[in-house]
Amino acid sequence: MSAARLSLPLEGRVAAQPTGGVISTPAAFVVSSADRAWAAAAAVPDPEIPCVTVADLGILRSVEIDDHGVAIARVTPTYSGCPAVLAIELAVEAALLDAGFEARIERVIAPAWTTDWITAEGRDKLRAYGIAPPQKASNSVRALFGETQVACPQCGSGETERLSEFGSTACKALYRCTACREPFDYFKCI
Incomplete structure (x- = not known):
């Protein structure tokens, strides 16, 4: 595989010398x-x-x-x-x-995708968006059968209840926090 090399924008480059010198690119x-x-x-x-x-x-x-x-x-x-x-x-x-x-x-269908592949940054983004990220245990029997304790993405409480196995999409379940009373989606563990 050949890889062409390209330069990033001019930020941080050394300017050309007035005497005809070359631009130095770190x-x-x-x-x-x-x-x-x-x-x-x-x-x-x-x-x-x-x-x-x-x-x-x-x-x-x-x-x-x-x-x-x-x-x-x-x-x-x-x-x-x-x-x-x-x-x-x-x-x-x-x-x-x-x-x-x-x-x-x-x-690519093999190996099959798992929620364990969601990055730490992705989990943080989900939480900030109001979606509880999946527990990192896709091979757990508890996670697969919905017995996972889900923390509220709004207040962080573990006192939550599942309202519906299906939320706004098939990969999410609908939960409610009993502490702050806010509903939220939980990204199901796959």
Whole structure:
């Protein structure tokens, strides 16, 4: 795989000398095209939960540049029936095209996505948005059968109750905090 090297904007560069000297670009300001492609794809927000990106959710598996300069993004759907998977793939492709790449999206179904792939930053973003992030234990029998204690994203109380197994999307359940009385979604553990 060949990797073209591109320079970042002029911030932090040494200016050209009036005597005809060359612009010096520190190594920290040079990024590969694969890094640029990853950054473009990773910034795509999830269409159902726009506070997090596809990278935050862990569904953007990789981005590589092939020998012909095509950015290949690999995406794993959250589950096989996810209605947003095509929208996500099209948005990632559009982001890569907007960044100046030819693009190809590959859907990767194995290994299956798990909520354990959500980044710590993604969990923080969910909480700040008012969605309780999943417990980090997708292989736990308690998590799989909804016996998980869910902390309220508003006040942090563990005194919560499930109102419905399904919330605003199939991957979320509807809860209510008995301390602050606020309803909230819980991103189910998968």
